[in-house]
Amino acid sequence: MKFTRAKALRGELTVPGDKSISHRAIMFGSLAKGLTTVDNFLKGADCLSTIDCFRKLGISIEEKENQIKIQGNGLHGLTQPGQILDVGNSGTTIRLISGILSGQCFDVSLTGDSSIQKRPMGRIIEPLSQMGASIQSVKDNDCAPLKIQGKLLHGIHYQTKVASAQVKSAILLAGLYADSPTSVTEPALSRNHTELMLNFFGAKVETKGATATIQPDPFLTGQAITVPGDISSAAYFIAAGCITPNSELFIRNVGINPTRDGMLKVCKMMGADVTVLPHKVQSGEPTADLLVKTSSLNGCTIEGDLIPTLIDELPMIAVMACFAKGTTVIRDAAELKVKESNRINVMVENLTAMGAHITATDDGMIIEGGYPLQGAVVDSHLDHRIAMSFAVAGLNADGETEILGAECVNISYPGFYQDLNQIQSS
DSSP states (O other), X not given: OEEOOOSOBEXXXXXXXXXXXXXXXXXXXHHSEEEEEEESOOOSHHHHHHHHHHHHTTOEEEEOSSEEEEEEEOTTOOOOOSSOEEOTTOHHHHHHHHHHHTTSSSXXXXXXXXXXXGSOOHHHHHHHHHTTXXXXXTTSSSSSSEXXXXXXXXXXXXXXXXXXXXXXXXXXXXXXXXXXXXXXXXXXXXXXHXXXXXXHHTOOEEEETTEEEEOSSXXXXXXXXXXXXXXXXXXXXXHHHHHSTTOEEEEEEEEOOTTTTHHHHHHHHHTOEEEEOOOEXXXXXXXXXXXXXXXXXXXXXXXXXXXXXXXXXXXXXXXXXXXXXXXXXXXXXXXXXXXXXXXHHHHHHHXXXXXXXXXXXXXXXXXXXXXXXXXXXXXXXXXXXXXXXXXXXXXXXXXXXXXXXXGGGGGTOTTHHHHHHHTBOO
């Protein structure tokens, strides 16, 4: 797919439902008793993989145009699938479902695409094994495929090595099936959608600082869930509105959970003209409308506890930094190396090809702003966040930018290119 410079971006849009929350709505609705309805569900490839897995675990899930209906069978109502569960490209699916399956009374195998089979699973295998789970990396490389033999689990207090909502959630979900309370302490607080939604369904999860504790064997009841717009998807339009001349965008119903709002904090640090309009709460999650205007940006340092709140937005932030005055430093973000691609290397490689002054570090990037971008052929490495970031870059570069593997945006935002096209002024 090819992109050329945009004269301006103007209009209103609503981004798709939050990917993290959509995954969890399917999972927790399946473990609850009775009907759960999910409005504004993200029908991206990753979330559809979660639906497919739970259907194979015996759950009735009906997809309508604007709503998903899940007939949950209760905490102990899953059944053994007749085949290997394939999570596709979804790291959230494989890590969270591993926690759930570890406490079942049956055995199951999990696999995924070539990217998933390279992503680290040792970070969940270790704590789940400490709880008594039998979970094995089939190739003995701490990656998928995984074989899980359902076992009686024991409550533990585990300290994670990284601030990862997927790791934390896998442990807490296994804790539903443990014989005593289970606690997880992180080095910094990661996104807390699991804790919020489990409590919404009737579980007992208590959070103190960076420690979450879950009580075992709750009775979960079906709920009506409205999924807010995904701030990770909104990030591309926030950035585009800031760096594209003569632009003004109104983005509706964006989730602004404080464990996810790092993008907004960085915009403030960089001096972006982004207004957060009065918000409301939907299904326990705060939301707001955002007004974004062309901005004069300044470089900043992004590090520490801020990183877990914007880890998926960092590729887009790196592009923003190219248009800022001064130097932007991103550090403490080594987690970027084990996403769908090595996002540090891929961003540096592609932005360098476009004329940016950017250097990779062991745990991030250093970007010197103010050097105009030139169109180039960039490789997405089939990473949806890379493809979307360079689509925005291409709208602000001289010449033509071609993105290889551009269709990978279907993982999280199937209508991304259409939305991007509709806000371009002629």
